[in-house]
Amino acid sequence: MSACNEILNRLGEFIDGELPPTVRAEFQDHLNHCADCRNEFHHLVGLTGSLAAIDQPPVPDGLWNTIEHRLDGLRQEPGIVRSSRRWTPTARLATAAAIILAAGLTLVGVLSIDRSAQAADINFAVLLDGLPFSVDHAFAKFLSHNHGRQTTVAEARRIGKNLSFNTPQQLPGGFVLREVYALRVGDNPGVAARYERNGEFLAAIFHKPVRAEEFGSHRDYPCVVGKHRGHMVAVGQWKLVHFTDPTTCHCLLSRLDETTELPPIMAAVAPRLRESSTATDRIEPRPDHPPGGN
Numbered sequence: 001m002s003a004c005n006e007i008l009n010r011l012g013e014f015i016d017g018e019l020p021p022t023v024r025a026e027f028q029d030h031l032n033h034c035a036d037c038r039n040e041f042h043h044l045v046g047l048t049g050s051l052a053a054i055d056q057p058p059v060p061d062g063l064w065n066t067i068e069h070r071l072d073g074l075r076q077e078p079g080i081v082r083s084s085r086r087w088t089p090t091a092r093l094a095t096a097a098a099i100i101l102a103a104g105l106t107l108v109g110v111l112s113i114d115r116s117a118q119a120a121d122i123n124f125a126v127l128l129d130g131l132p133f134s135v136d137h138a139f140a141k142f143l144s145h146n147h148g149r150q151t152t153v154a155e156a157r158r159i160g161k162n163l164s165f166n167t168p169q170q171l172p173g174g175f176v177l178r179e180v181y182a183l184r185v186g187d188n189p190g191v192a193a194r195y196e197r198n199g200e201f202l203a204a205i206f207h208k209p210v211r212a213e214e215f216g217s218h219r220d221y222p223c224v225v226g227k228h229r230g231h232m233v234a235v236g237q238w239k240l241v242h243f244t245d246p247t248t249c250h251c252l253l254s255r256l257d258e259t260t261e262l263p264p265i266m267a268a269v270a271p272r273l274r275e276s277s278t279a280t281d282r283i284e285p286r287p288d289h290p291p292g293g294n
Contacts (some may be wrong), residue, residue: 004030007037013042015141015289017125019215025217028129038133045130045137122146122185122207124233125241125257127253131235135201139194142205146185148192156180160191162249164272165206167193172258172264183207193269204269205251209244226263229271245272 007030013019014027031038109220126145130138142148147210151159153167169177175195181207183190190207213220223232223241230243237255243266244250252268256262 004034004037007031007034008040014129014281015041015044015126017123017129017145017214021217024059024129028132028217032132042133042137045134045141079176092213092226121212121214123214124251125214125218127194127214128218128233128235128240131238135238135253139201139203143183143192145183146190150179151182151248153180156191156193157181159189160206163189163191163206164245164270165191165204165248165250166269166271167191167204168268170241171195171202172267173197173199173261175265185210200255202252202254202256202265206253206269207249208247210250213242223258225258225266228263228266232258241266243270245270247272 007027010019010027014024019027031041123145124142126140126222127138130141156167167177167180171177177198178196179194181192181194183192185207188208190205191206192206195202197203218233218235220231220233223230225243226239227245230241232242233240239252239254239256239258240250241252241254241258241262243252248270250266252266252269253264254262254265256265
């Protein structure tokens, strides 16, 4: 990876999870060693989280029809000297964008565009990439990427009525519930919960099982927690552990030991995990994430 200028010019792509895995790994290594670029990364992540918390203004009814009529009128109005250049789709789009901005749409609407085909997948790279720097910013970025908004436990239960999960006020080990969030994973609802224990962070994420999960340059491995089989991604001391039942993927982000501390927490948040999946069962790699790579 070249100079800091290239890193800074593409930080937005890195934060949005748009870089290829090899380039993402180079970015990660650079940020680990460059304090200036790391500080800029923190600033952008915080800015993105702040923008995501702003309510998006509604698009006025009939806006696109108005844009089309205005564009047609500009081309047909008498007395206007026409350029020899034709209105290309790019030019029409640029003019439409200017009209939208004039109508009062904000940058938040642009940032909310989903570029990762979430109808089929869920992108955890935006969470994992930020863990070495700030778990709070990384989690905020994940929430923003999945249209997260803070809600109540009761409302989360209603939103996730087709999911199997619990968000108790206190988890085994003394973790206390701080916030609950409603998510949108592709076309399906999801739920996330943030817990703390004397400043120690733990998050639980619940969503409908998807075809594939995106982990970027991070490796996903089969694992066993208690009596249950799952898969795990480790980033330093942080571990993102996944357990799936027929209706729900349960994801736990923490620094806890998966053999001793995590099993009772998993049982508390995932009530329907099948006891038949024991630690002696053979672990089969998932087709989309074979051991040792993505």
